[in-house]
Amino acid sequence: MKEDINPPVRNIEEEYHINIGPQHPSTHGVLRLVASLKGETVTSLKPHCGYIHRGIEKMCEKDTYPQVIHLTDRMDYLSAHINNHVVCLLVEKALEVDVPERVQYIRTIMDELTRIASHQLWWGCFGMDMGGQTCLLYGMRDREKILDAFEESCGSRLLHSYYTPGGLMKDIHPNFQKKVKDFIKYFRKKIHDYDCILTGNVIMQERTKGVGILTKEEAIDYGVTGPTGRASGFSCDVRKRYPYGVYDRVGFKEILGTKGDTFERYMMRMLEMRESMNIIEQLIDNIPAGDYTAKMKAVLKLPAGEYYQRVESARGELGVYVVSDGNKSPYRMKFRSPNFSNLSALDHICRGFKIADLIAISGSLDFVIPDIDR
Amino acid sequence: MKEADFRDNETLELYKQSGGNILVTTLDAVIDWGRSNSLWPLTFATSCCAIEMMAAAAPRHDFSRFGMEVYRASPRQADMIVVAGTIVNKMAPVLKRLYDQMSDPKYVIAMGACAVSGGPFFYNSYHVVRGVDHIIPVDVYIPGCPVRPEALLYGVMQLQRKIKLESLTNPRKTENLK
Numbered sequence: 001m002k003e004d005i006n007p008p009v010r011n012i013e014e015e016y017h018i019n020i021g022p023q024h025p026s027t028h029g030v031l032r033l034v035a036s037l038k039g040e041t042v043t044s045l046k047p048h049c050g051y052i053h054r055g056i057e058k059m060c061e062k063d064t065y066p067q068v069i070h071l072t073d074r075m076d077y078l079s080a081h082i083n084n085h086v087v088c089l090l091v092e093k094a095l096e097v098d099v100p101e102r103v104q105y106i107r108t109i110m111d112e113l114t115r116i117a118s119h120q121l122w123w124g125c126f127g128m129d130m131g132g133q134t135c136l137l138y139g140m141r142d143r144e145k146i147l148d149a150f151e152e153s154c155g156s157r158l159l160h161s162y163y164t165p166g167g168l169m170k171d172i173h174p175n176f177q178k179k180v181k182d183f184i185k186y187f188r189k190k191i192h193d194y195d196c197i198l199t200g201n202v203i204m205q206e207r208t209k210g211v212g213i214l215t216k217e218e219a220i221d222y223g224v225t226g227p228t229g230r231a232s233g234f235s236c237d238v239r240k241r242y243p244y245g246v247y248d249r250v251g252f253k254e255i256l257g258t259k260g261d262t263f264e265r266y267m268m269r270m271l272e273m274r275e276s277m278n279i280i281e282q283l284i285d286n287i288p289a290g291d292y293t294a295k296m297k298a299v300l301k302l303p304a305g306e307y308y309q310r311v312e313s314a315r316g317e318l319g320v321y322v323v324s325d326g327n328k329s330p331y332r333m334k335f336r337s338p339n340f341s342n343l344s345a346l347d348h349i350c351r352g353f354k355i356a357d358l359i360a361i362s363g364s365l366d367f368v369i370p371d372i373d374r
Numbered sequence: 375m376k377e378a379d380f381r382d383n384e385t386l387e388l389y390k391q392s393g394g395n396i397l398v399t400t401l402d403a404v405i406d407w408g409r410s411n412s413l414w415p416l417t418f419a420t421s422c423c424a425i426e427m428m429a430a431a432a433p434r435h436d437f438s439r440f441g442m443e444v445y446r447a448s449p450r451q452a453d454m455i456v457v458a459g460t461i462v463n464k465m466a467p468v469l470k471r472l473y474d475q476m477s478d479p480k481y482v483i484a485m486g487a488c489a490v491s492g493g494p495f496f497y498n499s500y501h502v503v504r505g506v507d508h509i510i511p512v513d514v515y516i517p518g519c520p521v522r523p524e525a526l527l528y529g530v531m532q533l534q535r536k537i538k539l540e541s542l543t544n545p546r547k548t549e550n551l552k
Binding site for chain 1: 416417418419420421422424425426428429431432433434445447449459460462464465468472494495497498499500501502519520522
């Protein structure tokens with residue numbers, strides 16, 4: 001009997017599955033992606049959530065409103081100030097508190113600094129995903145300057161819990177304005193370096209242009225917001241559409257893309273950093289004098305009812321929905337996190353592209369995993 | 375930091391056995407020197423502390439000065455795992471598996487309040503492991519929420535001290551210390 005010495009030829013059309021994560025350096029955390037592949041082409045992608053689900057929404061139901069703020073920091077830790085802002089705005093809206101002008105100015109400046117810091121870190125990580133270790137070092141180096149300014153005023157580097165309902169924990173440090181102005185002067189030069197090292201890089205452009213396209217209609221369908229949504233031409237900037245803080249008093253452009261590919265998403269964030277610097281420059285010299293907090297009751301009880309408040313975080317529209325039954329803690333608190341909606345589009349974006357592009361695409365969506373799982 | 379502050383945990387050195395064969399003690403000194411000065415961490419991070427761990431690797435704090443800049447993505451190449459962030463029940467089996475896949479000698483640093491005890495998620499949370507030492511043995515605990523990069527450097531230096539107490543005749547001495 002003749003034996004079949006040749007191994008059976010593997011059908012290359014056959015689909016197989018690759019498990020990426022939860023411990024994988026390029027998923028930026030503990031996201032698990034199960035990719036179905038045909039050869040090297042991704043046919044579908046299934047994200048698995050819950051590897052960092054800490055039950056923050058459930059914990060909020062036991063906490064008072066000022067306590068909730070400390071938990072929101074830990075959701076999207078790269079835009080900690082902005083997460084605090086959304087809860088503060090909601091409580092202030094529900095209690096109909098007038099926040100001093102000074103507080104609104106400081107909050108807006110802090111939000112924009114957070115956005116720049118977040119985008120710097122993203123730029124470093126994105127560069128590293130594309131194979132450039134230098135980017136991470138550059139991004140982190142410049143980010144430390146913002147963290148120094150934060151540390152002086154807020155007392156913490158990363159998770160500040162600086163905002164309270166009605167105002168701020170403490171007034172800004174006397175050095176704050178000088179430090180911020182120095183930073184902007186410094187970073188205007190450095191952002192040019194960023195462009196030289198990565199934006200203009202041929203390898204990077206070849207890997208990102210025309211890869212991972214999300215059209216405007218699809219972005220709206222999936223609820224993709226933030227720089228990712230704006231890259232597709234979806235005008236979704238909450239700062240423009242539902243202004244809060246002093247965004248209605250400053251002039252800034254909403255940056256919109258057209259193509260919606262990975263490179264466009266990259267460019268959105270690079271341009272947004274410049275735009276954030278413009279906003280800060282308009283505000284930093286005009287911070288009015290006054291109190292750093294409004295007079296608030298010792299125990300905050302929201303009137304019974306439903307409330308919704310949204311802000312623009314570094315990744316998109318962050319919403320918080322609260323059902324109150326009149327007690328000092330919320331009956332239900334739901335966070336509409338931008339990353340969760342952006343993740344839902346990942347499967348659609350990746351289909352038909354190579355597995356190597358998947359890393360670039362998921363990098364350009366800028367995930368923070370605890371914000372997805374909460 | 376002053377030398378006196380760094381040596382505040384005097385009891386650690388008491389475990390170092392004096393005496394022994396000159397060959398063994400000389401080899402010990404060489405091996406411990408090598409091990410403690412090339413700790414390669416596993417790229418493992420779950421939440422906020424990860425950013426501070428990256429900041430510790432970044433130019434300002436630069437922990438390649440302590441021989442641990444080489445992040446390894448595979449547990450088989452790593453000497454040390456820095457548990458940076460909350461471990462939830464779904465992640466716990468994964469962490470245990472990663473630890474089992476690492477080759478001996480292996481060390482664990484619990485970085486941040488969440489890894490030490492569950493931290494802010496100790497109360498009222500249904501899905502958080504209250505301390506990573508329920509799953510894997512921990513060598514150094516670093517408190518903080520999040521841990522500052524300086525504190526991580528201090529923790530790493532304490533781990534290096536601990537490694538220097540190891541001996542060929544009593545290889546898992548660090549385990550006995552706990």
